[in-house]
Amino acid sequence: QVQLVESGGGLVQAGTSLRLSCAASARAITSYNMGWFRQAPGKQREWVAAISSGGRTLYTDSVKGRFTISRDNAKNTLYLQMNSLKPEDTAVYYCTVSRSGLVLPTTTDSVASWGQGTQVTVSS
Numbered sequence: 001q002v003q004l005v006e007s008g009g010g011l012v013q014a015g016t017s018l019r020l021s022c023a024a025s026a027r028a029i030t031s032y033n034m035g036w037f038r039q040a041p042g043k044q045r046e047w048v049a050a051i052s053s054g055g056r057t058l059y060t061d062s063v064k065g066r067f068t069i070s071r072d073n074a075k076n077t078l079y080l081q082m083n084s085l086k087p088e089d090t091a092v093y094y095c096t097v098s099r100s101g102l103v104l105p106t107t108t109d110s111v112a113s114w115g116q117g118t119q120v121t122v123s124s
Helices: none
Strands: 004-007 010-013 018-024 034-039 046-051 057-059 067-072 077-082 091-098 111-114 118-123
Touching: 004 091, 018 034, 018 091, 018 118, 034 067, 034 077, 034 111, 046 067, 046 077, 057 067
Parallel strands: 010 118
Antiparallel strands: 004 018, 018 077, 034 046, 034 091, 046 057, 067 077, 091 111, 091 118
């Protein structure tokens, strides 16, 4: 099972940016579809963005145009660049790996591994 460790969260003001990183313990993440989820207090965990092994990206509507998911296979690292942050982006963000190379991790059922999460807090 792939071990995932997120970093880069913090407390920021609305309108600013953060970049989250996720280091994977796998020998290589090249063949994995990966993604980001988030969970706000009192709410269900929701999918944010996903990227295929080939680099195809997908985003939930609320972050399109503001967030960018990317990967550096040489560093075994997944990223989430978050721009124009809003208070409603406040949540714990989780890095994920898909159960299958045939689907992107866009639902909790499709996830094989979760990181421990990193807190992002956006003040107004």
